[in-house]
Every structure is written in structure tokens, then in C-alpha cells.
Amino acid sequence: MDEAGRIAHYRKMTETPVPRLVVRLAVPTIISMLVSSIYNAADTFFVSQLGTSAAGAVGIVFSVMAIIQAIGFTIGMGAGNILSRQLGAKEDEEATVTASTGFMMALVLSLLLSAVGIAFNRPLMTLLGATPTILPYAEAYSLYIFIGCPVMCCSFVMNNYLRAEGKAVYGMVGITAGGILNMILDPIFIFSLGLGTAGAAMATALSQLISFCILLSVFLRGRSSVRLSARCVSFHPRRCLRILFIGLPTLSRQGLASIAAVALNVAASAFGDASVAAMSITGRIMMFAFSGMLGFGQGYQPVASFNYGAKRYDRVREATRFTAIVGTAMMCIIAALCFLGAEGIMTAFRRDDAAVIAIGTFALRAQMLLLPLTGLSTTANMGLQSTGKAVSATMLAMARQGIFFLPAIAVLPGLLGMEGVALAQPASDAAAFILSAFFFAFFMRSLRIEERKNKDMVSASRMV
Numbered sequence: 001m002d003e004a005g006r007i008a009h010y011r012k013m014t015e016t017p018v019p020r021l022v023v024r025l026a027v028p029t030i031i032s033m034l035v036s037s038i039y040n041a042a043d044t045f046f047v048s049q050l051g052t053s054a055a056g057a058v059g060i061v062f063s064v065m066a067i068i069q070a071i072g073f074t075i076g077m078g079a080g081n082i083l084s085r086q087l088g089a090k091e092d093e094e095a096t097v098t099a100s101t102g103f104m105m106a107l108v109l110s111l112l113l114s115a116v117g118i119a120f121n122r123p124l125m126t127l128l129g130a131t132p133t134i135l136p137y138a139e140a141y142s143l144y145i146f147i148g149c150p151v152m153c154c155s156f157v158m159n160n161y162l163r164a165e166g167k168a169v170y171g172m173v174g175i176t177a178g179g180i181l182n183m184i185l186d187p188i189f190i191f192s193l194g195l196g197t198a199g200a201a202m203a204t205a206l207s208q209l210i211s212f213c214i215l216l217s218v219f220l221r222g223r224s225s226v227r228l229s230a231r232c233v234s235f236h237p238r239r240c241l242r243i244l245f246i247g248l249p250t251l252s253r254q255g256l257a258s259i260a261a262v263a264l265n266v267a268a269s270a271f272g273d274a275s276v277a278a279m280s281i282t283g284r285i286m287m288f289a290f291s292g293m294l295g296f297g298q299g300y301q302p303v304a305s306f307n308y309g310a311k312r313y314d315r316v317r318e319a320t321r322f323t324a325i326v327g328t329a330m331m332c333i334i335a336a337l338c339f340l341g342a343e344g345i346m347t348a349f350r351r352d353d354a355a356v357i358a359i360g361t362f363a364l365r366a367q368m369l370l371l372p373l374t375g376l377s378t379t380a381n382m383g384l385q386s387t388g389k390a391v392s393a394t395m396l397a398m399a400r401q402g403i404f405f406l407p408a409i410a411v412l413p414g415l416l417g418m419e420g421v422a423l424a425q426p427a428s429d430a431a432a433f434i435l436s437a438f439f440f441a442f443f444m445r446s447l448r449i450e451e452r453k454n455k456d457m458v459s460a461s462r463m464v
Helices: 003-015 018-048 052-088 092-119 121-127 135-147 149-164 168-192 196-220 237-246 248-269 273-309 313-340 342-349 354-386 390-403 405-416 418-463
Strands: none
Touching: 003 052, 003 273, 018 052, 018 149, 018 168, 018 196, 018 273, 018 313, 018 342, 052 092, 052 121, 052 135, 052 149, 052 196, 052 237, 052 248, 052 273, 052 354, 092 121, 092 135, 092 149, 092 237, 121 135, 135 149, 135 196, 149 168, 149 196, 149 273, 168 196, 168 273, 237 248, 248 273, 248 354, 248 390, 248 405, 248 418, 273 313, 273 342, 273 354, 273 418, 313 342, 313 354, 313 418, 342 354, 354 390, 354 418, 390 405, 390 418, 405 418
């Protein structure tokens, strides 16, 4: 990008009215998140037509997908938040070094995960909660997911970079193209070619490769504010640790989501394949419902981090309030629709399995009752991370799927049976909201303090 383009982009990020800017950046991000959730749900839908055990396999391999996302999003969000603040402070070359270093870190780690996953596929699937009847489907599905792991992981990183610098439209194009291709290929590979669950994984891996190529082309053609260059990779431990430290809240959130998914599968497997399948489908629908808030929050993050780097703390506060209010309203609408249509949604996935429909309907409705609380929780967590408050953001990120969920999934099934498995996530969401409200108040207060300090410094410099 030339100098005129950089100046125009800087002015857009620091002068555009905050509500308009957040919405402008959030719309392509929401579309990307929805498309990702839709093709994840499409995978579940098409695979579930092969039987209850096959549907359960999707839930097992979801843990693997969560680990891949954990690596990609941890590095992508960590490096992305840093480079966004660097761009806000007009440190463009440093931002390029950060981006290149993060990309190389993701590539190395994902290659290691891919090698381990392929070598130890069967024991890993058993460890993740696959029953003897689910195991063959899980093995077939996970093999190609592990093969595509490096491409998927690096795509997550590049997508987060584009969001961080306020160019989410490019990321939307890459993710959407891959998602649409995945939905087209799923029925062809699964049914027409007779490849079963392996076909679904092949479709996902191939679609992710297309997304990767599109996203990489944005950086190679100079459409991004940063470059990806092997010559700009830094092997200094301090820089790498800084990326991981800022990405730690995402690692905690994604990593604990993986652990939570395993714990959920193990708890549900005690009640049979129908329970595992029901919770797997519920999880995908919940992901789709929550993707709206997640996408809106990721549209807010570059506004917060860029303006924080530019010392426009008033704009950060305005963006935070706006995101929390609009996000909560959006989650209320989505929750109401999913609650009312819960039985119909579950029937669409497993029309001929009454047990899956009954368990899934109860679980989905229970989770939708607490979904509106995620508006404030998500905003608080993303705001803290975007402004470099990694310790607070990490603690908050650990709450929903770790600090509160893991004890709930360990205790409630023993007390309430399968209903306890279904109620573990809503109970965790309620507790996480209380903690989030405290952190939200702390974050807004800290911004007011920094704004006053900055005004005092400006006034003092003018006097001198």
C-alpha cells in the first residue's frame, strides 16, 4: 500500500463516526462467521444422514477443529492486535515484522500438530470420547482434517490480520468462497462419490485450501497494510512471546473450548450415541447463533486496538458501549428465534431419531435462554485483549469454558443425568456473565483514566 493509501486508512480508522465504523467492519466479519458456521452445520447435516454414530463423529472431531482454531486464532489475534496498535502508532515496518513472525509461528506449530494427529489418529479419537461405534467414522473424518491443518491454521491467521487492520472485506471474500465451495462439495463427496465421513473432511480440507490461496493473494498483491515476508521474520524470543502473551486470552478461550468439548463428549457418551449426536448438533447450532456476536465483536476489535494505539481513548469507550448494547440486542433476537424453533431445527438434522430430537431440543432451548448474556461478556473480553490487557482478558476468557464449565460438566450429570449435561453450559454462562460485568466496569474506568492522563500530557506539552 502506498503512502496516500496509508494516510487515508489512518484517517478512516480515527475519524469515521464510531457506530458507522464498527458496523462497517463488523458486517463482513459477521458474514464470514455466519458462512463458517453454516458450512460447519452443513457438514453436520450431511454427515448425520449417514446415521447417529456418524453424527456423533462430527462432535468428536470438533475437538480437533477447536485445537486448530486455537493455534490460528491465538497467533492471529495476538499478532493482529499488536500490529493494529502499531499501525495506529504509525509503526508500519514493525507491523510487517509482527505479521511475518506470527505467520511463521502458525505454520511451524500447525505442521507439528498435523504430524502428531496423523501418526496417532486412533488413540487420539478414543481419548477425545469416541465410542467403539463412533470410532471408525471419527478416524476417517479426522485424518483429512489433520492433513489440511497447516492450510486451515494459516488461513485463520491471515483472516485475523485483515480484520485487525480494518480490511475485513478481503477476509470475507476468502472465507465465504471456501465456505460456499464446502457446501457444494459435501453432498458430492459424501453421497455421489460414496466417500462417507472421509468425503466431508476432504471437502473441508479442499475448501480451506481455496480460502488460503485467496487470502494469501491479498498480501502478495500489496492490498494489505502489512507484508508477509520470510526476510521479515524475527526469531527473537521476546517478540514471539509477546505475540503469544497478547493471544493468551484467545488460547485460553479456544483451548478450553477444546477441553470442554472433550469433557462434554465424555459426559454425553455415558448416555449413549444419541446423546453424543444431540449435543454435537446443539453445539453446531449454538456456534451458528453465537457467530453473530463473535463477528460483531471482531468488527469492534480493530476499532478499539487501532484507536488505542492512536491514543483516542474516547473512541475506544464509545465503541465498547455501542458493541455491548447492539450485541446484546442482536443475541436476544437470535435466542428468541432459536428457542421457538428448537424442535424443528433438531428434526431437520435427525428426523428419524426421536431420542436425538428430544435431548437436543431441551439442550438448545436451555442454552438459548442464556445466550443474550454473551453480548456483554464478549465485548468485555475482546476490549481487554484489544488494548493489551492480556492478564485480565485471559482470566475472563477462561471463565466460560474453563473455570465455570468444567466443574459444571463434572458435577451436574451425576446429579441430574442427561439433563445435567445439557444444563452445564447455561450454568457456566450465567456465572461468566457476573464476572464479565465486573471486568466491563473495570475496563471502562481504566479508559477514562487513560483519557484524562493523555489530555493532561497534551495540555502540558502545549504550555511548554
